[in-house]
Each structure stands twice: as structure tokens, then as C-alpha cells.
Amino acid sequence: MSATPEVAENDYDSFAEAYAAENETSLNNAYYTRPAILNLAGDVSGRRILDAGCGAGPITEALRDRGAIVTGFDSSAKMVELARQRLGDDADVRVADIDSPLPFPDGAFDDVVVALVLHYLEDWTAPLAEIRRVLKPGGRLILAVNHPIIYKLIHPEADYFKTVKWTDEYTFDGQKAVLTYWHRPLHAMTDAFAAAGFRTAVVSEPPPAPEAYDLFPEELAGRKAFLSFLFFVLEAV
DSSP states (O other), rough: OOOOOOTTTTOGGHHHHHHHHHHOOHHHIIIIIHHHHHHHHHHOOEEEEHHHHHOSSSHHHHHTTTTTEEEEEEEEEEHHHHHHHHHOOOOOOEOOOOTOOOOOTTTOOOEEEEESGGOSSSHHHHHHHHHHOOOOOEEEEEEEEOOHHHHHHTTTTTTTTEEEEEEEEEEEEEEEEEEEEEEHHHHHHHHHHHHHTEEEEEEEOOOOTHHHHOOTTTTTTTSSOSEEEEEEEEEOO
């Protein structure tokens, strides 16, 4: 009997188009994560920005539209294909893995954006070291990860203080997908940032974009904000 092939974790190639289509207009991505990242980034005109784990490129595009000089990468070849379609053939978007040495020189970027990527990794040591390497001194790392309270809300019996693997099921544009995450407590995040040579400048739990309240009246009824992701601005020291 032949062995059942092992399914790759977080295989975005298998649902890239559905994921990209869903998140063009989704509350969590289009009206929460993206505006929060852009607000934290502020005036980016002329800044060299790396979008690490760029997916289909919506944040990369928004930063470019605001005058940034953008570069992006993703480990999913299909996502990179979608990003190139979105950004044009001349866009510097390539296949690379945040958990491996990055194909960029030291101090190449003013800012690095890492939106909803690090929570897929058990160990942040090497990725943060590489991000620190490609940032100029004083550069910013702007990132979003699963809020650490989410795991505890979904699994009340769990130990919040352990770094632990967990999965959740989703439907993206009608296609089912399973994503696997690593929960870590807040202090483990900030300890990792400090060890990699970053100073925490901002910790943010933002509200969604103002227009979200009209577009998602049921989900946001009676809420000014909600728990989903946690946002940071870190400075390379």
C-alpha cells in the first residue's frame, strides 16, 4: 500500500487565487490590516520598503501608490505571480522565504513590512535577524501578527504562556483551507524583538477603517474595535 502524501502546511499555492479574491474586500484584510499598516507607516514618499510575505501584493501596491520604492517577496510562487500581475512586470517581486537568508544587501531598506507572516513560524530568531540585516540603522519594522489572546479565546483550557502550534479552518471565496499557526505570549514576542536588535516604538490594537461600520454592520454592531491582530512598529538600533 502506498503512503498517503503529506499535505504541506500553509500551502498558499493551493488556494492563492481564492485567498487573494476574498481579501480584496474582507473586513480583516481590506478594512483592518491594510489600513492599520498604512497608518503606522505614515508618509512613505521616497522610502525604500520591503514587503516581506507580500502575498498578492495589495499592501505593496498601496505603499507604491503613496510614493514608496517597493520590493516584495513571498514563499508562494503563485502569490508572487498574482502580485506581478497586480503590480506590473517591472515590479521587483520575487520568490523567497522569510525563514531563509534573504536575497538583499545589508541596509537596503528604510522600512520592512511583515503583515500576518511571523505567526506561521515557531522560531523568530533567524527571520528577525535577516530583517534587521537588510534594514538601515534607524529603519522601521512594521508588522502584524495574530493577537496572542486569540488562541486563548478559542482554546480556553490552553496555557497562554506556552509557545504552541495550532490550526484553524477558513473558507476563502468558497474554497476551504486550513492554516497552521504558532501561538506565543506577548512577552515572547517583545523578547525576540529586543534580542534581534529592535526597539519597540509602537504597540497598536487599532479600530477598523471608518467605512467598515457601514459595510459590515452585523459584525461590528456595537463595537469600536475588535481583537484579531496585534500591530507593532519597531526601530532598528
